[in-house]
Amino acid sequence: MHILCIGNSFSGRYLARHFNSVTVSFVSRDPDLLHRQKLRVAQPDRDRYDGILDCVPPLANGDSIEWYSWPVIRSCLERQGTDLPLVHISSTSVFEGCQAVANHISDLPQCDEATPVKPGLRGARRVALETELRRLWPASWIVRSCGLYGPGRNALTLLTKAAPGFLQAEERVVNRIHVHDLLGICLALMSAYGSSWPTAERLLHACDQNPVRNRELLQFLQDTHGRHLQALSTTRLDPEIPAGTTGNAAGPEPGYQGYLVQSCRAERLAVPLRYGSVLDGLGEPLEDLLTET
Ligand SMILES: NC(=O)c1ccc[n+]([C@@H]2O[C@H](COP(=O)([O-])OP(=O)(O)OC[C@H]3O[C@@H](n4cnc5c(N)ncnc54)[C@H](OP(=O)(O)O)[C@@H]3O)[C@@H](O)[C@H]2O)c1
Numbered sequence: 024m025h026i027l028c029i030g031n032s033f034s035g036r037y038l039a040r041h042f043n044s045v046t047v048s049f050v051s052r053d054p055d056l057l058h059r060q061k062l063r064v065a066q067p068d069r070d071r072y073d074g075i076l077d078c079v080p081p082l083a084n085g086d087s088i089e090w091y092s093w094p095v096i097r098s099c100l101e102r103q104g105t106d107l108p109l110v111h112i113s114s115t116s117v118f119e120g121c122q123a124v125a126n127h128i129s130d131l132p133q134c135d136e137a138t139p140v141k142p143g144l145r146g147a148r149r150v151a152l153e154t155e156l157r158r159l160w161p162a163s164w165i166v167r168s169c170g171l172y173g174p175g176r177n178a179l180t181l182l183t184k185a186a187p188g189f190l191q192a193e194e195r196v197v198n199r200i201h202v203h204d205l206l207g208i209c210l211a212l213m214s215a216y217g218s219s220w221p222t223a224e225r226l227l228h229a230c231d232q233n234p235v236r237n238r239e240l241l242q243f244l245q246d247t248h249g250r251h252l253q254a255l256s257t258t259r260l261d262p263e264i265p266a267g268t269t270g271n272a273a274g275p276e277p278g279y280q281g282y283l284v285q286s287c288r289a290e291r292l293a294v295p296l297r298y299g300s301v302l303d304g305l306g307e308p309l310e311d312l313l314t315e316t
Pocket residue numbers: 029030031032033034035050051052053078079080081082112113114115167168169170171172
């Protein structure tokens with residue numbers, strides 16, 4: 024299977040290096056970097072592809088958005104025909120405005136593919152691009168990714184870079200998706216492309232099944248990797264939380280904040296997730312988590 028990946032992205036590199044049955048060719052703003060990273064440079068006017076994976080985010084350009092993928096996609100469609108599967112990776116940040124607080128996790132707002140979007144500033148650009156792509160190419164699949172993580176890009180690597188701020192809101196609940204599972208979903212959609220999915224339903228949420236609060240994630244990292252991480256890290260995990268305890272167990276339990284991302288279509292696609300929770304994904308050996316492979 025030969026995939027054209029638009030953007031030298033974390034996802035595309037993982038696809039190229041971990042899915043043996045797939046050849047990946049890249050379009051990038053920096054072809055020299057592709058060469059240095061030993062990634063295949065696409066030749067869209069000569070190659071034949073079995074699918075296109077678009078990883079390029081929409082960028083602000085005054086009042087409009089900038090997105091360099093469409094001319095590449097259009098020329099491939101013109102050359103190869105309209106059956107060429109196209110998957111664009113969007114983001115569940117289109118629900119940023121749904122955030123709420125609750126006493127129990129199941130009382131947080133639940134957002135599936137049928138839920139009306141409620142974006143903040145960042146998410147608004149995603150919504151604009153989703154709408155534009157629908158208009159340009161209704162047959163395309165849009166996959167909304169939750170917090171994407173994997174080897175070399177995850178909560179642990181952020182901690183080693185002294186960037187723990189993202190975990191400070193302990194009550195925040197976040198759905199995540201391991202890059203392996205995101206790509207499994209994208210490949211399955213490409214295979215199912217010509218099937219009977221109505222075009223209006225070609226939108227899928229890629230999300231884990233058991234989102235956790237930052238509080239539980241931090242505790243897990245402390246318990247599982249804390250000792251090793253402190254040797255590597257410029258930022259320590261909270262030294263007040265000894266391994267195996269719940270930190271401020273005597274204090275009141277913080278509540279839950281955020282929204283829950285779900286999919287009402289994933290079951291129909293029937294792609295089993297390797298990592299149902301970020302706690303599974305970050306339970307891998309430390310050396311496998313710290314560097315992108
Ligand atoms: N990381 C997350 O938690 C998360 C969550 C939800 C959705 N997403 C989205 O899912 C898609 C795939 O994620 P990913 O992590 O695999 O992608 P990534 O590593 O962030 O790469 C995105 C690619 O888009 C291209 N690009 C063009 N203009 C850019 C700009 N101004 N800033 C950054 N990149 C630009 C770049 O390719 P070239 O430099 O090769 O042109 C870049 O390599 C992206 O659209 C991402 O934003 C990510």
